[in-house]
Amino acid sequence: MAGIEDVARLAGVSTATVSRALSGKDVVSEKARQKVEEAARELGYIASHSAYTLATGRNRNIGVVMPYVDRWFFSSALEAIESTLIEHGYDLTLYNMSGGAEQRKKIFTDFLLRKRVDAVITLAVHPDEEELAQLDKMKKPIIAIGGQVHGARSLSMNDHDAGKLATEHLLSLGHTRVANISGAVKTDREFNQADKRREGYLEAMHEAGLETRKNWLVEADYTAQGAYKVAKQMLGDPKNSPTAIFANSDEMGFGAMMAAKDLGLRVPEDISVIGIDNHDMAELFGLTTIDQNVRAQGAEAARLLISVLSDPTLDSHVNVEEDVEWPVSLLIRSSTARPAVGAR
Incomplete structure (x- = not known):
């Protein structure tokens, strides 16, 4: 041998x-x-993996924690993280928090603290002070994707600015009756992304001197099905229907477009729709969106963490607050246009 x-x-x-x-x-x-x-x-x-571990105290294994594995954002980011880690000779252990609070507790107070992982990446999961302190004590660096974490490294887009940019695009086309389908609080509790994106929408409307009617501010669960239900009710209102919808995610944008179609409305002639993500299906739907390049985010987070692990002085600053703001861009397709004359 x-x-x-x-x-x-x-x-x-x-x-x-x-x-x-x-x-x-x-x-x-x-x-x-x-x-x-x-x-x-x-x-x-x-x-020999065991020889490497014995010599270095490392396992070349990264723990990845996320709330879902069956949704596009998470599966796409995970795919890129895993590919990047493999490229650099690292394994990946996935921890899914779909089991609720008790499962989360086991992950952060037991599994991640064992010697099997060298570091942690979280997706849309905000470690609290106690969880972060435990990781710091065990010399395990962490990087969070999705929002800033006090006392830890993070990589995230500016959700407020993304929401404002999406709304400003609709306003620039001449729309004045703009609605927002936001994420429901229970589905987005870690970094308050739903609130931040809606705040961006509200700020853009306020700066334009426009009103926001109550029935234009609705919530769904970040799925096409959820958005379809609320959009159909909103668009079917003969007195208060909007001419444009900003959906907090592309999947909810798809739902709004399908609701419009079922009501006999044309996109974009009768209703404009914009989302956030640049989902793999967005081009097929012709959905205008705020592109956050999800796979590139995952790959960059993995590279940043590998760089941290390569730092010979890591033990002196295992987890420090370093925030990387991820750039986004407006990607215009066929789902947005100027409103029909007299329908602004």
Whole structure:
């Protein structure tokens, strides 16, 4: 059975270089890494995980915590995180909090504190002070995707500004009767994204000197089905229906568009719709959206965490407050247009 010395001899490098190359460390040149990987494949050599753990105290395994696994945002971000981690020689352990408060407690006070993970990424999950203190005590860095965390690294878009940009796009087209389908509080309690996006909408309407009627401010559960129900009621009102809808997510935008169709309304001739995300189905629906490039967010969070783990001085600042604001952009498609004459 081939050993590390055999790989080093065939690749023409030192055993230390073999160890660094196969562990995914960036200090090895790409040329050397390729030579080592080719030699290892030729000899059938597989690096010993237990030996690596014993020598470094690390497992090359990252824990990822999220509230759902069956929704587009989370599955897309997870796909990118996993791909990036594999590229750098890391494994991933997924923790799903769909079981509620008791399951969350077990994850943060037991599973994440075991030696099986080196660090943690959370998606739309805000660790509280106690949870963060436990991770800090165990020398496990964390990065949160979805909002800022006091005392920890985070990467997130500015939800307020995204909501305002979406609304301003509709206003720039000449719409004055603009509604907002926001996320229900119970489905979005970690970072208050729903409130922040609605605040951006309200600010844009206020700055334009426009009213916001009560029946234009509705909530759904971030699904197309949920938005379909509330949008159909709103658009079916013969006296107070809007000419444009800002939905807090693309999936809710899809629901609003389907509700309009069922009522015999044309998009965008009779009703304009804009969402947030740039969902994989958004182009098919022709949905104008605020693109937050979800997969790139996941990949960047993984790279940032790998960089943190590579810092030789990490023990002195395991978790520090460093917020990276993720850029977004307006992506205009066919679901938004100027309102019909006399329908503003």
